[in-house]
Amino acid sequence: xxxxxxxxxxxxxxxxxxxxxxxxxxxxxxxxxxxxxxxxxxxxxxxxxxxxxxxxxxxxxxxxxxxxxxxxxxxxxxxxxxxxxxxxxxxxxxxxxxxxxxxxxxxxxxxxxxx
Amino acid sequence: xxxxxxxxxxxxxxxxxxxxxxxxxxxxxxxxxxxxxxxxxxxxxxxxxxxxxxxxxxxxxxxxxxxxxxxxxxxxxxxxxxxxxxxxxxxxxxxxxxxxxxxxxxxxxxx
Numbered sequence: 001x002x003x004x005x006x007x008x009x010x011x012x013x014x015x016x017x018x019x020x021x022x023x024x025x026x027x028x029x030x031x032x033x034x035x036x037x038x039x040x041x042x043x044x045x046x047x048x049x050x051x052x053x054x055x056x057x058x059x060x061x062x063x064x065x066x067x068x069x070x071x072x073x074x075x076x077x078x079x080x081x082x083x084x085x086x087x088x089x090x091x092x093x094x095x096x097x098x099x100x101x102x103x104x105x106x107x108x109x110x111x112x113x114x115x
Numbered sequence: 116x117x118x119x120x121x122x123x124x125x126x127x128x129x130x131x132x133x134x135x136x137x138x139x140x141x142x143x144x145x146x147x148x149x150x151x152x153x154x155x156x157x158x159x160x161x162x163x164x165x166x167x168x169x170x171x172x173x174x175x176x177x178x179x180x181x182x183x184x185x186x187x188x189x190x191x192x193x194x195x196x197x198x199x200x201x202x203x204x205x206x207x208x209x210x211x212x213x214x215x216x217x218x219x220x221x222x223x224x225x226x
Contacts, residue, residue: 043216106158
């Protein structure tokens with residue numbers, strides 16, 4: 001199994017530009033999570049999906065952030081417009097436990113730098 | 116809400132010694148805990164988990180201890196190796212609430 005696959009690995013963009021991060025969860029996993037990691041705040045949950053349905057998006061910082069999961073094998077996190085304070089590592093994770101956040105398997109992350 | 120923290124931000128141990136990484140939590144309703152290892156440039160990697168109906172669980176070279184009385188969690192790594200150098204995170208949850216992660220402890224293994 002290839003694990004959770006995220007793309008791109010690195011993204012450098014200018015303030016105001018749209019950024020789209022992509023994630024392919026492990027096949028068969030029903031739950032998908034988006035986290036953001038910074039030195040100051042650690043790992044923060046942004047949003048999670050069960051069976052492609054968003055369950056809790058209370059961690060999404062602002063309306064500039066949106067996430068979709070059109071099918072069981074793909075999810076996107078979009079930031080529009082991006083700001084320098086959005087610079088962080090964004091992780092996608094999936095879980096094999098139905099409707100649960102146990103035993104999350106993380107991707108390698110996308111390092112986002114907004115200039 | 117859940118608040119998960121760590122006693123020490125950094126820990127240095129001699130190769131071959133045992134390592135103990137500590138974690139405190141505040142929500143007495145937390146019933147699930149998990150430890151992750153994160154190496155530089157990689158995502159967190161699952162190490163071991165434990166439910167609140169247990170006080171100890173062992174894996175390969177790792178043991179997690181849970182003390183619900185003082186709301187304390189620890190990860191013990193036996194015979195620490197250079198490959199164990201990483202940041203270790205504890206996380207906790209109650210019911211199906213999302214995992215709350217601590218800030219992490221950086222473990223450095225001295226050869």
